[in-house]
Amino acid sequence: MGFFDYPFVAVEDGREGDSRRFPRHQEVLRYLEDFARDFEVLEVVRFRTEVVRVEMEEEGKWAVRWRRVAAGEDGGGEITGGGEDQVEEEEEEEIYDGVVVCNGHYTEPRLAAIPGIDIWPGKQMHSHNYRVPEPFRDQVVVIIGSAASAVDISNEIAQFAKEVHVASRSDTEGTPKRQPGYGNLWLHSMIESTHEDGTVVFQDGSSTHVDVIMHCTGYKYHFPFLQTHGIVTVDDNRVGPLYKHVFPPALVPYLSFIGIPWKVAPFPLVELQSKWVAAVLSGRVSLPTRKVMMEDVDAFYKELETAGYPKRYTHIMTNYQYEYIDWLANECGYPPTEEWRKLMYKATSKNRKERPGSYRDEWDDDHLVAQAHEYFKRFFK
Known part of the structure; x- marks a missing residue:
């Protein structure tokens, strides 16, 4: 999903592109390059x-x-x-x-802690370094994780590997489950231990000899350049304290962060975060007092703790991203998100769970796609 006033759709401009609903990364890059060109962003960037x-x-x-x-x-x-x-x-x-930190959080891999991994003789890698499935031909591969990268990579690798075993924290009971449509893909509970003979033992009691362990375990927030004298810290992947995931209360408005939330539709979210920061820095929008902001942060942390969420899940917004986006829009004087956007995101998330191997090619929300294209017409007149 693209920026609000710059639709991410196939455009007939004579260039060869990927017009599918779920295009490859080259098409996403082209969209961003077109945006940067059309809004003259390149003129204010030091490459x-x-x-x-x-x-x-x-x-x-x-x-x-x-x-x-x-x-x-x-x-x-x-x-x-x-x-x-x-x-x-x-x-x-x-x-x-002032400084706005926008360095992203998909470069510093986060690795799972595995007992015995120091003596295990196989190969380890992170999904950050995955490119193609062919090198895993005839190998036994364990994939740690259950989010989008783990699903996509396990489906690809299963076409070449001898066996693929997905280890997931969310699968805590029962025996290994063979996944529908595959004869060599199993879902397990998390890894219990690894051993010098190459064996990997899972918490469900099963074990197998493994050639490769791939960590599809996300990334760490990493700001090696930023010195705030301990005011802003990263503790178990919680960046804080941040008011609404953007402003450190003790340093407002001189320091802010864009793009910290994850498991979101990133472009519309960072667009409104950026507009909010710009409005604050220009004086058009005022922030609460530092005391009120810190109280809001403390209340949010308490809510997470009560719900049993670890610190590393502080910035996940799976269940409330549009509530957050609409809050930002209201702060900036913009209307709330169109209903079709919310319904389309929800339908796609459901479809991905129900059709993990084919959700990019099969869906049941054509009526929402039609609404989107009708809405986008205003930008192409």
């Missing part, structure tokens, strides 16, 4: 620039230290790049009134 350090100088002032890097041997375009970057210049420093 090949690494931020080395961001540190508070005084209230309302931030020292940003950066350095230029040269493109790797593979070359590459302005946006995509390629190859290994090389440092080209000495570091420089500039002073700014």
Whole structure:
């Protein structure tokens, strides 16, 4: 799902593209490149620039230290790049009134803790490094996780691997379950232990000799450049304290974070977060007092604790992302999200669970797709 006023749809512009409802990543990149071009974003971006350090100088002032890097041997375009970057210049420093952290959270893999893994002789990898299924031909593979990456990768690898065993925290009882439509794909409880002879033992009591363990276990929030003197921390993947996942109360409005929530439709969410931050920085929108914001954060943490959620789930928004998005919209003076968007996201999530291997090609919400295309017509007149 694209930005609110820039629909993510197939456009007849003479270029060869992927017009499917669930296109490949190349089409997503092209959408973002088109957006950047049409709104002249590229003119205000310093490419090949690494931020080395961001540190508070005084209230309302931030020292940003950066350095230029040269493109790797593979070359590459302005946006995509390629190859290994090389440092080209000495570091420089500039002073700014505010900093918005938008460095994403899909680069620092989070690995599961597995008893005995130090002596287990097989290969480990993270889904971040997965590309194609062919290298797993005739191997026995364990995939840890049960979210989108684990589902997609296990389905692909099962076409080549000898066996695929999915280990999931959410499957805590019973014996291994062979997955419908596959003769070599099983769902297990989590791994109990690994051993020097290559054996992996699951909590359901079963075991097998395994060649590869793939961690589809998400990512860690990582801000190695950011120095806040302990005001903002990452504790078991909770970035905090953050008011509404964006503003640290003690540092408002000079520091903010965009894109922290996950298990969401990211583009509309980060669009409204960005508009909220821009409105606050410009003075058009006021924040509550720091005391009120901190009380809100504490109440949210208490709610999570009471519900039994660990800290690492603080920023999951599966069940309330549109409530959050509509709150942001109201703060910025925008209307709430269209109902068809909410229903389409809900229908797609349900369809993915019911048809994990074919949800990209089969669905039951054509009426919502029709509503979306009717709505998008206003942007193509």
